[in-house]
Structures are given as C-alpha cells and as structure tokens.
Amino acid sequence: MVARPGLLLALILVGQFMAVLDVFIVNVAAPVIRTDLHASGAALQLVIAGYTIAYAVLLITGARLGERHGFSRVFRFGVAGFTLASLACGLAPGADSLIGFRILQGVGAALMVPQVMSLIQRTFQGPARLRALGGYTAVIAGAGAVGQVVGGALVNADLFGSGWRPVFLVNVPIGVLLLVAGRKLLPAIPGNRERKLDLLGLVTLAAALGSLVVPLVMGHEEHWPVWGWVLLGASVLLFALFGLVESRVAARGGSPLIRARVLRSPGLLPAASALFLVMCCVGGIMFAMAMHVQAGLGLSPLDAGLVFLPMSVGFGISGMYWQRLPKRLHQQLPVVALALSAVGYLALGLLLRDGQRVGVAVEAVFLPLGLIGGCAYGPLMGRALGRVAPVDAADASGVLVTMMQLGSVIGVAALGTLFLNQVSYPAPPSTSGHALATTTAGVALLMLIGAVLAGRRRDK
Incomplete structure (x- = not known):
C-alpha cells in the first residue's frame, strides 16, 4: 500500500x-x-x-x-x-x-x-x-x-x-x-527482471510506428511526397511482421512485447478504439480551429489560446466528476455524449462558416462541448482499464496511451488535410469559415462512429 x-x-x-x-x-x-x-x-x-x-x-x-x-x-x-x-x-x-x-x-x-x-x-x-x-x-x-x-x-x-x-x-x-x-513519494515497486526485453519486437514495432507517424506528421507540409506513401505502405507490412514476430515469441514461451491476454481484457479494445477516434477529433479540430482563428480571423496567439479555454475547462470538470452522476447512466454515458458531441460540432461549424468573429454564441457552444467530451472520455478510460489485472498494467497502459497519441497524430493529418485543402492563407474569413464547417462535419461523423464503438462492450 x-x-x-x-x-x-x-x-x-x-x-x-x-x-x-x-x-x-x-x-x-x-x-x-x-x-x-x-x-x-x-x-x-x-x-x-x-x-x-x-x-x-x-x-x-x-x-x-x-x-x-x-x-x-x-x-x-x-x-x-x-x-x-x-x-x-x-x-x-x-x-x-x-x-x-x-x-x-x-x-x-x-x-x-x-x-x-x-x-x-x-x-x-x-x-x-x-x-x-x-x-x-x-x-x-x-x-x-x-x-x-x-x-x-x-x-x-x-x-x-x-x-x-x-x-x-x-x-x-x-x-x-x-x-x-x-x-x-514514489513507491518502491520492483521491476520484473525475469521478463526479458523482446528486442526484435521493440525494433519492429518502433519501425512500424515510425513509418506510420512520420509521413502523417510531415505529409501535408511536404506536399505528400512519394517517400511518404512508400513509408505508409511499409508500415502495413511492418505491423504484419510485428504480429508474426510476437506470435513466434509467444509460441517459444518467451515474453512478447504485448501479451495477447492484455488485448482480450474486458472492454479494452472497444473503449480504446472509441478513445482513438475521440483523440482524432480533438487533435484535428484543435488544429483547424487554431488555423482559423489566427490565420483566418487574425487573432493573436494569446487570444487564440483563450478561445479554447471554455472547452478545456468544461472537459476537465466533467472528466473529474462524471462518476457522481447516477450510476444507472454510466453504461450509456459515452454513447450519448459522443452523439451529442457530433451535434455540437455541427452547430459550431454553422456558427463560424461565414467567417464570423468568435463571440458569445461560439463560446456558449465550446463550454458544453467540453463538458460533454469529458463525459465520454472519462468513462471510456475507466472502461478500458477498469478490469485490467495489475500484472498487465504496463502492457495495457502502453497500448492505450499509444492508441490515443496515434489518434491525435492521425486526426491532425486527416482532418488538417481536409481543412487545408479548402483554404490557402491569406484568405478571406468566409473561406476559412467554410473550410472549418466542412471539417466539423468530418469530426461529427467520427464522433458518431465512436458512439457506435462505445456501445460495444466486451465483458467476457
């Protein structure tokens, strides 16, 4: 203790x-x-x-x-x-x-x-x-x-x-x-030296993730060069190779980088997949909004940061206190929250599509969007990790955090490309606003898919 x-x-x-x-x-x-x-x-x-x-x-x-x-x-x-x-x-x-x-x-x-x-x-x-x-x-x-x-x-x-x-x-x-x-303050929890490092698995997974992340992060600025597409294709083969390597390590009685039983933990994969989409949306909309309010509307970096404050505050509050809601609501809370988020982002796009300044109406949407988002994120985190055995904590944590980080990167790449393909700065605020409205429609679609995933529970 x-x-x-x-x-x-x-x-x-x-x-x-x-x-x-x-x-x-x-x-x-x-x-x-x-x-x-x-x-x-x-x-x-x-x-x-x-x-x-x-x-x-x-x-x-x-x-x-x-x-x-x-x-x-x-x-x-x-x-x-x-x-x-x-x-x-x-x-x-x-x-x-x-x-x-x-x-x-x-x-x-x-x-x-x-x-x-x-x-x-x-x-x-x-x-x-x-x-x-x-x-x-x-x-x-x-x-x-x-x-x-x-x-x-x-x-x-x-x-x-x-x-x-x-x-x-x-x-x-x-x-x-x-x-x-x-x-x-940190507890002296001893490491498990008996579990050897799967060096081949480490190298293969790092190569697979690197081949996926590097072109996604740099693709748009480099105008999606051939080497980027080659790396993306290579990442598919490397992930398949990683699966083969891990299967062989497990078959020999070794210590694979990710144990199969961790992926079978009740609720982990459906919740982690929903969180992946949530982070896609968060990363993408933060990028698009930052571009819109600074390059499109001409706000300073500080003023642009303050635009996001109501959403972040709402997200943090509901993320901390969602469990105080009646327990009968907890199971379906992520589904309802993600569906409502889809509606909220569509409303945000409609408010900003003609290049209007960020005013009270927009901030009035940002605050509930944050509150609703925390009501999805918090329960999904609990569902993903709530029934993972302590001995598998490291593997489950690595898988979940990696999926969330990849979600953010892929969201910026995909939704950022959707946004920037419609506007080239300097541009009129209305052009930037229409690009943002299209991007929020994409966010809404991903939120609805996330709601479907959140409704799937694997308890056995």
Missing part, C-alpha cells in the same frame, strides 16, 4: 501535465522560433513534430521498460531526461540543435508518461481508480488550455529579450521539483 496516494497521484499527474503541455506550448511559439533562428519551413516543422514522433513511437517501449526496471525508477529517469532536454532546447543556438533536443524531449516523455497510467493501475482500485483516471482526464484538458494561454503569454512578454526560449525553460524548475519530491 502507498502511504499517501493523493500526493503520489498529484506528483505523477504533474509529469503527465508537462508532457501534454509541451505539445501545445511550442505551437504558439513557432512563428517567433522561425524568425529568431532563421529556420526553414521544414526545420520548423521538425521542431514541432520531432517531439510528437519520438513520443508516439516509443510509448510502448517506455511501458515495457517500466515493467522491467520499476515504474517509479523509469518515471524518474524520464523526468530527468525530459528536464535536461527542455533546458537544452531553451539554450539551443540554432534550428538543427533544437530539432535534436526536441527529439530527446520526446524520448523523455515516452519514458515518463506510460508509468503514470501504470502507477494509477497499481495504486488505486475500484472507485478510487475511477477518481484517479478522472484526475488524469482533467490534466489532459488543463494542459491543453494552459499550453495555449501560457505559450502566448510567454512569447508576448519576451522576458529579458528571451523571445521563445521560456516556453522550454518553464519545464526545468517543475522537473527539478518532481525529481526531489519523487524520491520521497
């Missing part, structure tokens, strides 16, 4: 907060980074995407290392790597070095983040686990909002003439505090 589970939860959720924050906070600073470092468009794209690529590709590897060497130990190692890489990013003299340090940041996040879910699984049971997962949901929402707002504020403030550098350096004191507190 952990003596102070509340403090432990707060500690690991701060680590999760940093990892998500870094996705959003750097996007806001991108134009200033480009000017200050004289970065090309491709270099700037790698500054933003390098973190996401490393993070997405190595999440399952990070989960396995946590199981083998101890969740707490690997969490601290990830925090240390993330903090040092953040310091290096803040001091980077040029675009090339900043790209390298951003990739190292992603590696640190991939070591740190899977341990958060694993520690929640190992520390909390029953209703306490649902409350902890509610806190996890609130942190995801809060980090997105804070990243947009704080990133804009730090860039606008230009502290001591430092320009964009504080968006990275802000992680350093937080990381140091986490490392100091972690020595006292």
Whole structure:
C-alpha cells in the first residue's frame, strides 16, 4: 500500500501535465522560433513534430521498460531526461540543435508518461481508480488550455529579450521539483527482471510506428511526397511482421512485447478504439480551429489560446466528476455524449462558416462541448482499464496511451488535410469559415462512429 496516494497521484499527474503541455506550448511559439533562428519551413516543422514522433513511437517501449526496471525508477529517469532536454532546447543556438533536443524531449516523455497510467493501475482500485483516471482526464484538458494561454503569454512578454526560449525553460524548475519530491513519494515497486526485453519486437514495432507517424506528421507540409506513401505502405507490412514476430515469441514461451491476454481484457479494445477516434477529433479540430482563428480571423496567439479555454475547462470538470452522476447512466454515458458531441460540432461549424468573429454564441457552444467530451472520455478510460489485472498494467497502459497519441497524430493529418485543402492563407474569413464547417462535419461523423464503438462492450 502507498502511504499517501493523493500526493503520489498529484506528483505523477504533474509529469503527465508537462508532457501534454509541451505539445501545445511550442505551437504558439513557432512563428517567433522561425524568425529568431532563421529556420526553414521544414526545420520548423521538425521542431514541432520531432517531439510528437519520438513520443508516439516509443510509448510502448517506455511501458515495457517500466515493467522491467520499476515504474517509479523509469518515471524518474524520464523526468530527468525530459528536464535536461527542455533546458537544452531553451539554450539551443540554432534550428538543427533544437530539432535534436526536441527529439530527446520526446524520448523523455515516452519514458515518463506510460508509468503514470501504470502507477494509477497499481495504486488505486475500484472507485478510487475511477477518481484517479478522472484526475488524469482533467490534466489532459488543463494542459491543453494552459499550453495555449501560457505559450502566448510567454512569447508576448519576451522576458529579458528571451523571445521563445521560456516556453522550454518553464519545464526545468517543475522537473527539478518532481525529481526531489519523487524520491520521497514514489513507491518502491520492483521491476520484473525475469521478463526479458523482446528486442526484435521493440525494433519492429518502433519501425512500424515510425513509418506510420512520420509521413502523417510531415505529409501535408511536404506536399505528400512519394517517400511518404512508400513509408505508409511499409508500415502495413511492418505491423504484419510485428504480429508474426510476437506470435513466434509467444509460441517459444518467451515474453512478447504485448501479451495477447492484455488485448482480450474486458472492454479494452472497444473503449480504446472509441478513445482513438475521440483523440482524432480533438487533435484535428484543435488544429483547424487554431488555423482559423489566427490565420483566418487574425487573432493573436494569446487570444487564440483563450478561445479554447471554455472547452478545456468544461472537459476537465466533467472528466473529474462524471462518476457522481447516477450510476444507472454510466453504461450509456459515452454513447450519448459522443452523439451529442457530433451535434455540437455541427452547430459550431454553422456558427463560424461565414467567417464570423468568435463571440458569445461560439463560446456558449465550446463550454458544453467540453463538458460533454469529458463525459465520454472519462468513462471510456475507466472502461478500458477498469478490469485490467495489475500484472498487465504496463502492457495495457502502453497500448492505450499509444492508441490515443496515434489518434491525435492521425486526426491532425486527416482532418488538417481536409481543412487545408479548402483554404490557402491569406484568405478571406468566409473561406476559412467554410473550410472549418466542412471539417466539423468530418469530426461529427467520427464522433458518431465512436458512439457506435462505445456501445460495444466486451465483458467476457
């Protein structure tokens, strides 16, 4: 038993907060980074995407290392790597070095983040686990909002003439505090050294994920080159090869990277698939809205961040407290919430389709959209992990977090392409608004598919 589970939860959720924050906070600073470092468009794209690529590709590897060497130990190692890489990013003299340090940041996040879910699984049971997962949901929402707002504020403030550098350096004191507190608060859960690392599986899965993520992240800016399509095709073959490798490892009595029984855990795959689509929608609509309000409507980075604040606040509140609703509603709550989200996004598109300014009516849609979204996300998280055995916590956490991260990447690629194919900036607000309306229709369709998946429960 952990003596102070509340403090432990707060500690690991701060680590999760940093990892998500870094996705959003750097996007806001991108134009200033480009000017200050004289970065090309491709270099700037790698500054933003390098973190996401490393993070997405190595999440399952990070989960396995946590199981083998101890969740707490690997969490601290990830925090240390993330903090040092953040310091290096803040001091980077040029675009090339900043790209390298951003990739190292992603590696640190991939070591740190899977341990958060694993520690929640190992520390909390029953209703306490649902409350902890509610806190996890609130942190995801809060980090997105804070990243947009704080990133804009730090860039606008230009502290001591430092320009964009504080968006990275802000992680350093937080990381140091986490490392100091972690020595006292993190439980000493021993690793399972008997479960050997499936190195061939690790390499094959990393290659498959990399072949999928790299072209999706960079495809649009590079005008979907031939090499991107080649990599996407190769990813299909590599995923098939990974399945074959894992089957042979299991047949020989070894330790496959992902155990088949984990995928058969009651509710895991249907809920994870629905969460994948939810993250597709969140990633895609955040990208499209950010482009619309900044490039289409001319808002500053800070004002653009404030546009999303009601949605993030609503998402965090309902993610924390959805379990207080009557229990008879819990089973169908994700289905109803996703169906209502589809209606809400269609309404948002109608309000903004002619290039209107973001006003009270739009914000009045954003707040309930956030509340409804949390009522889908929180129960799906609980359903995905609620009946996973503690011994399988690492595998389940790695699978779930990877699917969610891939959902976000694929959502930005697919819905972002749908949006940008209809508008080329500079463009009139009405053109941008019509592109956004079409994108929200795509989001609504994905939400309805997610509702169908959420209605499927595999309890046996």
